[in-house]
Amino acid sequence: MPQTKPVRAGEFLPLPRAFFGRDPRRVARQLLGKVLIREASGVRLTARIVELEAYLGEEDPAAHAYAGRTPRNAVLFGPPGHAYIYFIYGNHYCLNVSCELEGQAGSILLRAVEPVAGIQEMAHARGIEVHSKKDWPKLTSGPGRLCQAFGITRASDNGRDLTSPASGLWIGDDGLRRRAITVTPRIGITKAAEAPLRYLLTGNAFVSRAR
DNA sequence: ATATCGATTATCT
DNA sequence: GATAATCGATATG
Numbered sequence: 001m002p003q004t005k006p007v008r009a010g011e012f013l014p015l016p017r018a019f020f021g022r023d024p025r026r027v028a029r030q031l032l033g034k035v036l037i038r039e040a041s042g043v044r045l046t047a048r049i050v051e052l053e054a055y056l057g058e059e060d061p062a063a064h065a066y067a068g069r070t071p072r073n074a075v076l077f078g079p080p081g082h083a084y085i086y087f088i089y090g091n092h093y094c095l096n097v098s099c100e101l102e103g104q105a106g107s108i109l110l111r112a113v114e115p116v117a118g119i120q121e122m123a124h125a126r127g128i129e130v131h132s133k134k135d136w137p138k139l140t141s142g143p144g145r146l147c148q149a150f151g152i153t154r155a156s157d158n159g160r161d162l163t164s165p166a167s168g169l170w171i172g173d174d175g176l177r178r179r180a181i182t183v184t185p186r187i188g189i190t191k192a193a194e195a196p197l198r199y200l201l202t203g204n205a206f207v208s209r210a211r
Numbered sequence: 212a213t214a215t216c217g218a219t220t221a222t223c224t
Numbered sequence: 225g226a227t228a229a230t231c232g233a234t235a236t237g
Contacts, residue, residue: 091219094230
């Protein structure tokens with residue numbers, strides 16, 4: 001679903017529901033280069049999506065939906081384009097976007113974004129100081145980091161509609177034409193660890209590093 | 212530069 | 225009781 005309508009600088013168009021109502025592998029590729037937007041109390045944070053992973057639902061042993069629908073993963077079984085947020089390792093939140101048609105439970109894990117606007121607000125939320133651009137990757141390079149930078153928690157944001165600017169957390173298109181994509185195995189998992197389902201912008205300095 | 216480890220809780224066995 | 229789609233600190237080369 002390529003962007004055709006021109007967009008003014010700093011302006012974003014929301015993505016239609018149908019954008020997310022497809023195979024997570026296709027959605028993942030098309031989501032690279034799009035922009036995550038948070039608008040709360042008059043402040044706007046934006047960051048470009050540079051790394052993500054596809055999870056294939058009930059057929060994917062690494063997916064939270066593998067064991068079927070539970071209270072925790074219910075959002076994944078609902079309509080596409082919504083935020084599924086989970087808490088991990090007793091410390092961190094991670095943000096997913098639900099994909100595929102209702103009843104199927106595919107999703108995309110956002111692993112890294114490149115800060116565009118609201119740098120100081122992100123630094124404050126992360127509890128760190130950024131003195132120059134070389135510090136920016138510490139803000140949002142990693143699934144836990146980007147959630148902290150954007151103030152995303154399960155309590156505040158699970159189930160949010162990411163296609164709607166009114167929700168205060170959404171994904172927009174500014175018309176940028178992305179460059180090449182690199183595909184690798186997913187990071188940090190033990191089941192189905194070899195499947196090539198991690199997608200990143202080739203050469204981008206804000207992707208998370210393998211641990 | 213890489214390696215190892217502790218934090219801290221929801222979820223599952 | 226064990227594990228987990230992580231991170232930051234510390235140790236070591």
